[in-house]
Amino acid sequence: MTEFAFDFASVQAAPSPDLLTPDNSMMLFVDHQPQMFFGAGSGDRVAVINATVGLAKAAKAFDVPVVLSTVAAESFSGPILPQLREVFPAHEIVDRTSMNAWEDTALVDAVKATGRTKIILSGLWTEVCLVLPALSALNQGYEVYVVADASAGVTPAAHEHAMQRMTAAGAVPVTWLQVLLELQRDWARTDTYEATTTVVKEHGGAYGLGVFYAQSMIDPHAAG
Secondary structure: OOOOOHHHOOOOOOOOOOOOOOOEEEEEEEEOOOOHHHOOOHHHHHHHHHHHHHHHHHHHHHHOOEEEEOOOOOHOOOOOOOOHHHHHHOOOOEEEOOOHHHHHHHHHHHHOOOOOEEEEEEEEEEEHHHHHHHHEEEEEEEEEEEEEOOEEEOOOOHHHHHHOOOOHHHEEEOOHHHHEEEEEEOOOOOHHHHHHHHHHHHHHHHHHHHHHHHHHHHHOOOOO
C-alpha cells in the first residue's frame, strides 16, 4: 500500500475557496410565479415560499447581487412572488419567453454584470427552469449552487431526479439556511450579526424560535 504523505505544515485556520461568501457569489431567482406554484407538487408550497423569501433576505443582508427572472409574466405565469418582490421592490425583473433562462441574452448579461462566478440558483420547476440554466451555466465555467428547498418540481420524483441530474453535472445542492449561515460563517462578524439572526427568527422555524428564546432568556447576543 502506498503511503500518503500528509503535509501538516500546510494546514492552517483558513476557509476553503469553495465556500460561498458575499464577495464571490450572486443569486439567481427563476420563475417564482403563481402559475408555476400551482403546478408544484414536490413538497409543501408554503415551505418553498418561506425558503425563497429567507434566501432573498439573506442576499439583501449581505449585499449579494441578485438577478430576478420570470417567464411569460403577462401572458401566462403571472407576476413574480409578491413576498419576493417585497424584498426587492425596485429591482429590475428580466421577463423571458425561453424556458431555459440561459438562452435569454438579457438574463445572461445581468448575471455577467455582477462579476461573480458562483451562482446561487433557485426556482420553479426544478426539472425544467432550474436544470436547463444550471447545465448551461456549468458548461460555460460557472459554479452553480442549487437551493433545493427554495425550488420545487411537479412531483417529488421530478424534483429529486432533477437535483440528481444537476449534481451529477457538477452543481452543488444547498438549502436556504445553509446559504445564510455560510455567508455569515462567524458570529463575531458584528456588521451582519443582527441581520442574520433577524432572518433566522423570521424564517428559520424552530431554530428561529430557539434564537428568539435564547436572546430573550439568556443573552441578547445569543445565537448559533
